[in-house]
Amino acid sequence: MVGIKDVAERAGVSISTVSYVFSGKRPLKEGTRDKVIAAAKELQYTPNAGAQLLRGARRHILALSSPIGRSTLLSIYSRFFFETVIRARKYGYDVLLLAGQHEEKELERVVESGLVDGVILLEVEINDTRAAMAERLGCPFVAIGYPENNESIYSVDIDFVQMGCRAVDILAAKGHREILYIGTVESEYRRGANFHIRLRKALSDQAARRGIIFGAIAVFVGGGSWLGCWGSKRRALSG
DNA sequence: CTTACGAAAGGCTGCGTTAT
DNA sequence: ATAACGCAGCCTTTCGTAAG
Structure with a gap:
């Protein structure tokens, strides 16, 4: 060598x-x-x-933390992965994908062993245990999503609140008085999935402000049966 | 002042030596 | 024979310093 x-x-x-x-x-x-x-x-x-x-030099490796669960849409997330890798390479960095089931432990091990210079968090939850670790680990963190339990770390995301408000405004301007929101699977809300919760809340709040009846249902993403579900729920809603 | 060199330091591994 | 320990070596970075 x-x-x-x-x-x-x-x-x-x-x-x-x-x-x-x-x-x-x-x-x-x-x-x-x-x-x-x-x-x-x-x-x-x-x-x-x-x-x-x-010798303590920079590693030029970034950790991309993305817990992959049953409801994770790999077709969407793989785009995040590729774009992160491509952009990181522009700055001379490589990306280490952490996609295991014991996310906090993996992250702790990787950061504490000095393997990476920084961490990017995907699949950020409202109360995100990884975001909570950021200060203790003393490593730069960037979250794709806004963890409410640590507002001091850098966060990047689409403005889902604005998006929800605009969507309600557009429907209201067209004269609609009842809105049904077809969201993601219920388990996503239960686990605290960041943008799903923020978007649904923004829609609901804006509808309330405008005096519009708002309903929301959860579906199985890609399940194919959401139309029937929508029909029955809509009737229930109207009733 | 500019340029280049020498030496120390960093954490881990594996070898050699000493103690049990 | 086995366990425990010390030390050199690995390769690079960086500080202090000498030479021109």
Whole structure:
């Protein structure tokens, strides 16, 4: 395996000079830099990640925490995964996917062992146990969704409250006085699924503000029977 | 002042030595 | 024979310093 020592030898400089060429943390003469880069190219040198880690350098790995359950729509989530990987690569980062059943323990192990520089949380719940761990673990966290139990971490999401309000406004403007919202499976609400709850609440609140009758039903996503369900519930609603 | 070098440090592994 | 311990080596980064 080619190491920094081999590059230094080939370029006729010291090991530290090679290190500074790649980190750019100290000024070096252009000729020296060129010699080192040429030697590294010639020897196909890749810095040893283990040694960099040992010295406390950045790992350039991000953890993507996404607990995959029975109701997880993999076709949608795989897009999140790919887009995260593609964007991370733009900044020179790789992505480690944590998708196990014991999410908190996995996250703790990965962060505490110093394997990653930061964590991205998917499938964020209203009271998210992973978000609650963020401060204790002392590692940057970004949540896709707004965990209400830790508002100090960075959060990114669609504005579902605005979306719900706008949807009700549009229907109201068309003269509708009864609205039925077909949501996700009931278990998603029970577990505290972040955006489902926020969207349903926003719809319900805005309907109440406008004096519109609001009803909501849960369906099995992709189950195929929601139309029949909708029909019976609608009758019940009207009654 | 600029440039480059030497040495220490970091955590883990495996080998060699000593103690039981 | 086995257990426990100490130490060197792994590779890279970075601080302090010397040379020009």
